[in-house]
Amino acid sequence: MGHPRRRYLCYTLLEDTEWTLTDLATKIAAWENDSPDHEVTAQQRERVYVSLYHAHVPKLVDEGVITFDDATETITAAENAAQVLTALEGMGASVNNTQETHARSEMDDDEQ
Template sequence: MADPLPTTAFDVLAHPVRRRLVRHLHDYEERSIAVDDLATALAGRVSNGAAATRTPSSAERLEIELHHLHLPKMADAGVIEYDRASHRVVVREIGPVYDVLRRTVPLEPAAERCE
């Protein structure tokens, strides 16, 4: 039987928001993070060499997208645990997916944003 990791990893890494999410969670020192903090961090990426404008609307839009799309997909893949009631993410098996990301997807320019 084939190893399911590459298929799972590529499915998780298919969207640029999830790629940034994997990088962020891999480097995050805590094992648990609130979704609103995660959205704020991802929405505040650098854009065109200058700090991105971190507006409530961009972070709120990203939080909704994380909540309804990206976090459930990553939880289904077993990469994270996502508690919808408490709006918290717990990092589980991010390392193997991060390794696939690092080996197969070039580092995205800082100018790209999650939106």
């Protein structure tokens, strides 16, 4: 789980076991730009979306961590997710506590 986006994606599965690729790209872009989800620009979201779609999602699918439904663009936890999530929880505080905290927070917390 070397890449921050892959690690972040896995942290989000601790909060909710199903995500659309667009929602996940929005959440990651918000974290990377230190802004609320609703302030993410289309360009910021698209940059993360393309990276997830072409690099990170296929790698995590190959490793059995997530499944990806091309038709609905939905990501769900797969057979190896529990093992990876347990490892991330165990090292979360020392690796990137702010990343885990943000990933596990509700989307659009700042929008009320």
